[in-house]
Amino acid sequence: MHICYVADARSPIAKNWISYLVTRNHQVTVISSYPCALDEIPGARIIQFPIALSSLCALRPNPSSSQADARFRNRILSELRGGKLLAASQQLRTWIAPIDIRRKTRALSAVIDDLRPDVVHAMRLPFEGFIAAASVKNFPLLLSVWGNDFTLFANRSRRLAALTQSALQRADGLHCDCNRDLNLALIRGFRPTKPWRVLPGNGGIHSFFFHAGPDAELLRQFRIPNDAPLVINPRGFRSYVHNESFFRAIPLVLRRIPGAVFLATGMLGHPTAERWIRRTNIAASVRLLPTVSREQLASLFATARVSVSLSSHDGTPNTLLEAMAAGCLPVVGNIDSLREWIVDGENGLMCDPRDPEAIAARIVRALGDSDLRSRANAKNRSLVRTRAEYRKVMENAERFYEEVLNNSRGTREFQPTGCHDCADAELTMRQTL
Template sequence: MTKPKVCITTIEFPPDVGGVGESVHRIAQMLIKSGYEVHVAVFRSKQRFASDGSCRRARCKTTQQGDVFVHRIRSAVRQPEPEIQDFFGDVYFYLKRLHQQYRFDLFHAFFLNETGYVTTLLSKEHGLPVINSIRGSDLHKNIFSPKFHAQTAWTLDNSDWTTFVSQDLLRRGAAISPSVLLKSSVFLNSIAPIEFDHLTPPALVSQLSGIVIGSSGRFRDKKGIEFLLDACAELSTEIELTLLLIGDFVEKEKSYWEQEIQQSKLVDGSETSGRLRITGIVSREEALAYLPHLDIYAIPSLHDGCPNALLEAMLAGCAIVGTNVDAIGEILADGTAGLVVEPGDSQQLAAAIRQLAVQPELRQRLGAGARQKVLQQLSPNIEQANWLQTYQRVLQPEQIPQFNGMSVV
C-alpha cells in the first residue's frame, strides 16, 4: 500500500531554534509512525535578505533528517532589498516543483502569515486539501498589520481545516472568518516525558540564591518580561530572590530590554550582578537542566499560543505562575497546576509569586499537580490521535459523520 504523502510548510525546523519548529518536528514523527511519508518545506521571509549584501540565486536544498524529507527554500537576492512578492514568487515556484516531483496528497501549513497563503493558493490550484495550523502571533500580532489582513482572511476562508492551540485563537479566527467555526479543531500541544536527573547541572546554578524565580524562551514583546522585572523588583525588598531568565532577548528588541533591565533595580551596574541572571542562548538540554533548580516558574505572557516552555516547566514539577491568556490560562485555570493572574498586571504577578515564595507546601502541591496534569492530559498519544483524526477529515471526509458547528478534539 502506498503511503500518503504530506508536505508540511513551516518557518523553522530543527536545528532552527523555536517553538514552531519543535512542534513541526514532533508532529512529523507522529505522522511517520502512523504510516505517512512526510516532507517539510522550510522558508521565512526575513531570509530573503543577504546579510553581507551579496546577490544569490533562488534554490531549494533537499536533505533527509531521519525519515523526514526536508526542503529548505531560499529566495533569490537580485536587489539590495528584495520585495516580499518576489520572495513568495520564488517559494511558490519551488513548492510547485516539489509537488510535481513527489505528488503530495495533502499540504499542511504552520504559521499563517509566512506559509499559509502561498501553501493554500498552491493547494487550491491543484485541487488538493490543505490544513492551516494557527500557532499564536500569526493571529494575535500580525493581524494588526494591514498588509496581512486580506491574506489572512482569504487563507482562513479557503482552508479545508484549521487547527488552533487555544480557544482565544479560535475566537480571533472566527471573528475574521466565521466559516472557521464549521471546519476547525482546538487541541493543545503535547510533550514527551523528560529524564531531568540525567541532565548535566548547568553553569549558573552556583550563582542562584534565595527563592529562585525563572522564565525561559526567546524573550520578546509578547512575553511580558517587563512585568516580571517589576514584580521581582518589588518583592526583592522583602524576600531574598534571584530572577533567572533562561534564554535571551531577540536581537531587534535588545536596546529596549537593556533599558528595562537597567531601570528594574535588579542589577548593580550590569545584568551579571545583583538579583538578575540571564543565561544567554543555550541548548534545549541546558535550558531544561535549569528547571529543577527553580522554586517558581513564571510565564507572564501577553499572548502565547500553547508554549512548549510551559509544558517543560510542568514536567519538571515547577510551581507555576502564568497569565490568563491562550492555552496558559486554559491549562492552569482550575488551580491544580499553578496560579493564574491577568496579563500586564505587575501587582497581581507580585502577589502570586509572594504567595508561593512564603508557602513551600503550596509550591510542592502545585508542582506535583502540574507534573501529573501534563503527563495525563498533554501526552503525545492524545495529540497524535487528534492529528490523525484531523488528517482523516481532509483526506477521507466521506468517512467522517456529518456535523454542525465546531469540532473540538
C-alpha cells in the same frame, strides 16, 4: 501517506510534530520557509524555500572580519529580534512579506505539484499559511494556527487580516492549540463543517524528560546556587512577552526575598536585557542564560520553584506545559488562552503581564506558599498526562490527517481544471496580495 509541510524546519515545535510522522513511516517532505540544514529533521526530505526575508537568517559573518565587527553584527541582530529595532523590523516585514509571497507563489505551486503529496500542512499562518493558501490548488490543505497568529499578527494591518481570512476560507482542515483560536477562526471565515482539532502546537510533552531531578553539573556551569529560591523566565525575547515588566519586578521581589535568583533563558549577551539589569542594579541576582536544550530546560524547571511567562498574546505555550510537567508553578499573563489551562490560585497564578508590582506580588506568593506549589504540582502533572502527552496527541493528529484527506476526497476532486473552490481562493489571495 505523503505529507508535505510548509514550515520552518529549524523550529523545535515543527520538529517535534513532524518527527512523529516520520517514525510512523509516512513519506514526509518539508518545504522549509527558513534556510536550514538538509538533515534538520532526520528521515524527512528538506527543500529550502525562504520567504518573507527569512533568507537573512542565513547570513554569516565574514571569517576575515574582526571580533569587533562580529560583536557589532550580533548586537544589531539582537536589537532587530528583541530590542530597540524590533518594532521597525516588524513593520518592514509586515510590508515586504506579502510582496515576496506574491512573487514566489507560482514557484511554490510548481514545487508542490511536482511532489504530488496526499496532503499539504502549513504550520502557522504568517507567513507559511498565507503562501500555501495561494499556492496549493490541487491537494488538500491543512493549516496550523499558532498562539498569536490571530490576536497579534492578523490585527497588524488590513492586508494581514485579509490574508488571514482568505487562508482560512481556503483551508480543508484546521489545527489550533487553544479553543480561543478555534472560535476566532470561525469568526474569520473557517467553515465549521470542515475537520478541525485543538491540540498542543508542538505535538505534546514527552513527560519522561520532565521527571528528572536537577542537574548539579548544569547548575555549576551556569553559576546557579542549588539552595536558592529560583524563578525561571523561559520565553526568551518575543514582541508579545513583557520582559521589561519581568526585570522591573525583580527588585520588588528581592525586597521581600533577598536570596531569590532569577534565570532568563535565551537572553545571554542580549543588549536589551543587559540594559534592564544595569538600570535596576540586579546583576547579582540574575543569570542570563543561552538558549538551552529540552533536557537542560527540564532540569532547570525541576530546580526552579516558579516559572514566569508574561505574554499578552499567546496560545498554549510549550514552556507552560513543560513547566507544569516538571512541577514548576506557573505565573502567567491573565489571557483567555492560558485560562484554558490555569485556574488562578489553584494550579498557577495569573496577573497583568504589564504590571511589575502585580507580577512581583504573584512571584512572592508563589515562592512562599509551599502548599500551593504542592497542590499545583499534582494537578498540573495530571493535566499534562491527560491533555498533552505526546503519544496521545500525535495519535490524534495522525487520525486528523486521515479525516482531512477522506473529507476532501468526499467533497471534491483535486484536479487542476476542476477545482473551483481552489481557483476562487487563489483569486482572492492574489487580489489581497
